[in-house]
Amino acid sequence: xxxxxxxxxxxxxxxxxxxxxxxxxxxxxxxxxxxxxxxxxxxxxxxxxxxxxxxxxxxxxxxxxxxxxxxxxxxxxxxxxxxxxxxxxxxxxxxxxxxxxxxxxxxxxxxxxxxxxxxxxxxxxxxxxxxx
Amino acid sequence: xxxxxxxxxxxxxxxxxxxxxxxxxxxxxxxxxxxxxxxxxxxxxxxxxxxxxxxxxxxxxxxxxxxxxxxxxxxxxxxxxxxxxxxxxxxxxxxxxxxxxxxxxxxxxxxxxxxxxxxxxxxxxxxxxxxxxxxxxxx
Numbered sequence: 001x002x003x004x005x006x007x008x009x010x011x012x013x014x015x016x017x018x019x020x021x022x023x024x025x026x027x028x029x030x031x032x033x034x035x036x037x038x039x040x041x042x043x044x045x046x047x048x049x050x051x052x053x054x055x056x057x058x059x060x061x062x063x064x065x066x067x068x069x070x071x072x073x074x075x076x077x078x079x080x081x082x083x084x085x086x087x088x089x090x091x092x093x094x095x096x097x098x099x100x101x102x103x104x105x106x107x108x109x110x111x112x113x114x115x116x117x118x119x120x121x122x123x124x125x126x127x128x129x130x131x132x
Numbered sequence: 133x134x135x136x137x138x139x140x141x142x143x144x145x146x147x148x149x150x151x152x153x154x155x156x157x158x159x160x161x162x163x164x165x166x167x168x169x170x171x172x173x174x175x176x177x178x179x180x181x182x183x184x185x186x187x188x189x190x191x192x193x194x195x196x197x198x199x200x201x202x203x204x205x206x207x208x209x210x211x212x213x214x215x216x217x218x219x220x221x222x223x224x225x226x227x228x229x230x231x232x233x234x235x236x237x238x239x240x241x242x243x244x245x246x247x248x249x250x251x252x253x254x255x256x257x258x259x260x261x262x263x264x265x266x267x268x269x270x271x
Contacts, residue, residue, distance in 0.1 A: 006188065007195025009150045024154045024257075027147040029197045032188050039186060039197045041147040043158055043178040064150045072152060072259065073216045073226040091226055091256040094152050113256045 001099040006030050009062040020117025024094055053102040063097035066108055070095045076126040089129055090114030134241035137171045139164050143198045152259045189239045200237040209233050214266040228254030
């Protein structure tokens with residue numbers, strides 16, 4: 001992706017750091033840069049003086065049209081973690097590409113809603129569960 | 133084409149329709165704005181009681197911070213049970229009921245998104261998508 005610019009969609013990095021959450025990552029739109037002002041989906045506005053890059057990223061920019069076909073609505077099991085028997089399954093409720101504010105370190109995330117919370121995990125660690 | 137965002141317009145945050153949202157999108161009413169193009173210093177009173185001033189709101193769907201909300205231009209799907217067809221969804225297990233439907237215009241008044249938006253309440257929460265991606269479920 002290109003470096004962060006006005007109009008880009010972002011999430012806060014912390015919302016994808018630990019598992020599980022009780023809420024989905026919330027989207028924001030970059031209103032302006034320097035300082036970076038973000039208009040969040042709940043009506044809040046936040047000014048970020050520093051947004052970092054790489055491992056110091058505060059924000060991830062988001063491409064809401066992911067590289068792979070969207071899995072939103074698909075039932076999946078998480079296969080990238082010890083999950084014997086695929087017991088913990090869920091429905092993909094968000095699917096997007098991410099990159100750091102400089103546009104580097106791209107990745108593709110899905111957010112899976114399970115009975116124990118939301119799991120933001122890499123796209124390649126889920127497997128679609130076919131119908132019975 | 134409609135007119136650019138101005139006082140009295142109903143708006144929605146662009147962020148609320150970029151990713152599937154948690155909860156229903158909130159709506160706001162423009163209290164005041166400096167005429168453009170593009171409009172600037174847009175003061176919005178949100179339905180959750182918050183008020184925010186947006187120095188810049190963008191011009192088109194690529195940089196929009198706010199979208200104008202207008203009435204649907206096609207038949208209403210409100211209350212219709214649907215499934216989402218834009219995704220791999222084996223067996224269409226995740227279905228839901230449309231609880232909101234509206235047409236979005238970008239800040240300059242153009243229908244930049246080129247589509248109608250619906251919000252579907254499903255067993256896993258609200259999913260916001262384009263009407264082009266849904267199929268009604270017949271009885």
